[in-house]
């Protein structure tokens with residue numbers, strides 16, 4: 001019998017999968033990750049209407065990929081971004097636009113009735129993972145698991161929400177007219193002043209990146 005190479009049932013199985021809580025590096029706190037997630041998510045929602053393939057690619061392979069390193073199943077593995085180069089620019093535009101619409105509608109639900117079911121969905125889908133920081137305090141991190149752009153961005157908002165849900169009640173400001181999302185308690189109280197505020201909220205253009213011609 002050559003069975004000795006096969007693991008005996010019940011043996012060698014319990015060493016794995018016990019207490020596999022992801023530990024953050026000592027100098028990284030839950031707030032650090034939430035800050036990064038909020039900034040990256042706001043960058044997408046507020047600036048991507050001016051983006052082309054190049055900017056989306058940079059966001060995915062740079063900002064987003066870096067944020068998912070802590071929660072990734074295999075740390076160090078860069079999330080495999082599809083070859084954006086080979087995808088029609090108009091399709092990229094449509095994907096970004098529909099992602100923005102979905103994200104606006106999801107965030108608007110929080111403003112309207114406090115529903116943050118997208119956070120639960122992100123957790124169930126494995127888009128967000130619970131971890132612990134150096135002080136063994138609970139923290140949350142995006143995993144990079146989602147395959148849809150909207151879900152990737154929403155996973156970043158979900159991490160931020162889990163770290164400080166109160167901000168979403170008292171500061172989250174959405175203006176469909178300006179197509180902007182901000183955390184601004186003042187604006188939430190007085191309402192968006194649209195054009196007046198627009199220059200302050202206008203995206204900073206990255207002048208080094210040429211914008212690919214539409215429909216190229």
Ligand SMILES: [Zn+2]
Pocket residue numbers: 175176177178179192193194195
């Ligand atoms: Zn506005």
